[in-house]
Each structure stands twice: as structure tokens, then as C-alpha cells.
Amino acid sequence: MRILFLIFFCFFFFIFYEGLKKDPKEIPSNLISKKIPEFNLKGFNSSEMTNYDLYKSEIKIINFFASWCPPCQIEHEQLMHLSKKNSVFGIAKKNQLDELSSWLKRLGNPYTKIGMDLEGDVSIDWGVYGLPETFIVDEEGIIKYKHVGPIMKRDLKELESVIKNLR
Amino acid sequence: MKYIIIFMSLFFLQANSIEPDEMLEDTRLEKIAREIGKELRCLVCQNEDIQNSNADIAKDLRKIVRKKLLNGESKKQIIDYIHSRYGDFVLFSPxxxxxxxxxxxxxxxxxxxxxxxxxxx
The missing domain is CATH 1.20.5 (Single alpha-helices involved in coiled-coils or other helix-helix interfaces)
Structure with a gap:
């Protein structure tokens, strides 16, 4: 009987101990290993941005951001760094063109192309629940990785190794 | 007594965060939208449904639920769509x-x- 109780105790201890290590605010993406959702957005520096822009034969970083979101400003420097060697696409959520324009003038523009998600519907289609969120998409348009929250300097190593492994 | 009434009104206000401009004119569809809203968990406030949450994402989800209802989608189709985007976490009963x-x-x-x-x- 005691052994049975001990097994039960160890089992629950292990489950709860593992649970403690997880971040409750981070919800795993349901779109990993799936094709990018279809979308057609008004472009910021182009007439439009669609899912077809993300099918080009290279690894792409897709960043959901907004000029009104303070953590997006924190990660901006890291995006500038990543854009030196990678294509970074932006989807600006509920952002006015003029506000975004002055924000990018001030901080620099790391984006190859920006889509204006004025209603926020495309963000929902990508399973985005907060800003910023960043996806890495492979050459065939399959979502391979998702980073929730601002990309900090300490995250660069992991992101770069994911990109390196996909190449 | 006055304070009890104020407290109770606050309680009822909190019980439903839906704003008047979000509501559908068709009462039948609005009823279905509210039923769906009670089955979906707000992703940033964790133990609140999207019907009762003031978070931006909950508002966006309420809006998309109503948009899809107006497009003729069924309750199941809408819940399946949101489930496909956010995984089991968004459902109160996995x-x-x-x-x-x-x-x-x-x-x-x-x-x-x-x-x-x-x-x-």
C-alpha cells in the first residue's frame, strides 16, 4: 500500500514540478509545421502584402508589431540586427500609416515589406494573442518557430540557430 | 443601501464586457455569439471567457465571432476555427x-x- 502511495506521490510531484518550469503566459502555437494562412493586406511601402510574398525561396522572419506597443520598441534593435542577414517581414497591427512612418523614421526600418493589419483579423489568423510575436517560416511557407514577446539580445542566439538549422 | 446598489451594478457591469457597438442587431445571432464567447477562454487573462474580458484580444475574438456569424458560419465552425489558431488552451473543455x-x-x-x-x- 505504501509503495502504491509513493508511486502516486512521485507521479504527481513530477507532473507539478515540470509544470512549475513552464511559463503560463506562453501558449504554444498551434500553427507550427503548418502552412502560413492566406492573407491580403494593404502595404505600407508597397501596394499590398499577401501570403505569396512569404513563399519566396528563403527563410523569412515575420514580425507582428505596432508603433504603439512599447515592447516592440525594445526588440527593434534586435530586428535591425537580424535584417542584416535575413528577410524580415512586418505585419503592423491596428497601426495608422503616419504614426508607423514616423516611428520607422526614428528607429530605422528593418522590414522588407510591411502589411497593415488594420482590423487585426490577420493577426488572429496567425494565432497572435499579444504584441510583439515573431515567426520563422521556411522556404516552402511552413511555420517552423514562434517567439512570443520582444526579442531580447539573449534570444538572438536561439533565433539565429533556428534559422541556421533550416538553411 | 446606496453603496450596495453601486457595488451590485459594478458586479453586473463586470459580468459582461461586451460594448454596445459590438452587438449584432439580429438577437438570435447575438445570442449565439454570446454562447460562443462563454466557451472560449481569454488568452491573456487565463481564467476569464472572452465574453467577460476587457483584454484587446478578447475584443478582437468577439468581433471575429460576430463577423463569421454574419457570414453564415455555424457555432461549431467558428469554435473550430479559433481552436485551430490557438489550440486547446482557448477551449474551456479540452x-x-x-x-x-x-x-x-x-x-x-x-x-x-x-x-x-x-x-x-
């Missing part, structure tokens, strides 16, 4: 699958185990 079986089975096992412990003598 589906019964092999990987979620433990969630449903463990409380029963635990209940029988405790009952056995209490009544074994």
Missing part, C-alpha cells in the same frame, strides 16, 4: 484525445484512490 485523456481520467483515478484510502479499514 477535447478528449489520447494526449488529453489524462486530464479527464486522472480526477476519477484520484477520487477512487482517495475513497480506497479512506474506507480501506
Amino acid at each position: 477535447p478528449i484525445r489520447i494526449d488529453t485523456f489524462g486530464l479527464w481520467l486522472l480526477p476519477i483515478i484520484f477520487f477512487f484512490f482517495l475513497t480506497f484510502l479512506i474506507f480501506r479499514k
Whole structure:
């Protein structure tokens, strides 16, 4: 009987101990290993941005951001760094063109192309629940990785190794 | 008494965060939208449904639910769509699958185990 109780105790201890290590605010993406959702957005520096822009034969970083979101400003420097060697696409959520324009003038523009998600519907289609969120998409348009929250300097190593492994 | 009324009004206000401009004119569809809203968990406030949450994402989800209802989609189709985007976390009752079986089975096992412990003598 005691052994049975001990097994039960160890089992629950292990489950709860593992649970403690997880971040409750981070919800795993349901779109990993799936094709990018279809979308057609008004472009910021182009007439439009669609899912077809993300099918080009290279690894792409897709960043959901907004000029009104303070953590997006924190990660901006890291995006500038990543854009030196990678294509970074932006989807600006509920952002006015003029506000975004002055924000990018001030901080620099790391984006190859920006889509204006004025209603926020495309963000929902990508399973985005907060800003910023960043996806890495492979050459065939399959979502391979998702980073929730601002990309900090300490995250660069992991992101770069994911990109390196996909190449 | 005055304070009790104010307190109670606040309680009822909190019970439903939906704003007047979000509501559908068709009362039948609005009723379905509210039913859907109660089945979906707000992703940033964790133990609140999207119907009762003031978070931006909850507002966006309420809006998309209504948009899809107006496009003629059914309750199941809409819940399936949001489930496909946000995973099991967004549902208050996760589906019964092999990987979620433990969630449903463990409380029963635990209940029988405790009952056995209490009544074994």
C-alpha cells in the first residue's frame, strides 16, 4: 500500500514540478509545421502584402508589431540586427500609416515589406494573442518557430540557430 | 443601501464586457455569439471567457465571432476555427484525445484512490 502511495506521490510531484518550469503566459502555437494562412493586406511601402510574398525561396522572419506597443520598441534593435542577414517581414497591427512612418523614421526600418493589419483579423489568423510575436517560416511557407514577446539580445542566439538549422 | 446598489451594478457591469457597438442587431445571432464567447477562454487573462474580458484580444475574438456569424458560419465552425489558431488552451473543455485523456481520467483515478484510502479499514 505504501509503495502504491509513493508511486502516486512521485507521479504527481513530477507532473507539478515540470509544470512549475513552464511559463503560463506562453501558449504554444498551434500553427507550427503548418502552412502560413492566406492573407491580403494593404502595404505600407508597397501596394499590398499577401501570403505569396512569404513563399519566396528563403527563410523569412515575420514580425507582428505596432508603433504603439512599447515592447516592440525594445526588440527593434534586435530586428535591425537580424535584417542584416535575413528577410524580415512586418505585419503592423491596428497601426495608422503616419504614426508607423514616423516611428520607422526614428528607429530605422528593418522590414522588407510591411502589411497593415488594420482590423487585426490577420493577426488572429496567425494565432497572435499579444504584441510583439515573431515567426520563422521556411522556404516552402511552413511555420517552423514562434517567439512570443520582444526579442531580447539573449534570444538572438536561439533565433539565429533556428534559422541556421533550416538553411 | 446606496453603496450596495453601486457595488451590485459594478458586479453586473463586470459580468459582461461586451460594448454596445459590438452587438449584432439580429438577437438570435447575438445570442449565439454570446454562447460562443462563454466557451472560449481569454488568452491573456487565463481564467476569464472572452465574453467577460476587457483584454484587446478578447475584443478582437468577439468581433471575429460576430463577423463569421454574419457570414453564415455555424457555432461549431467558428469554435473550430479559433481552436485551430490557438489550440486547446482557448477551449474551456479540452477535447478528449489520447494526449488529453489524462486530464479527464486522472480526477476519477484520484477520487477512487482517495475513497480506497479512506474506507480501506
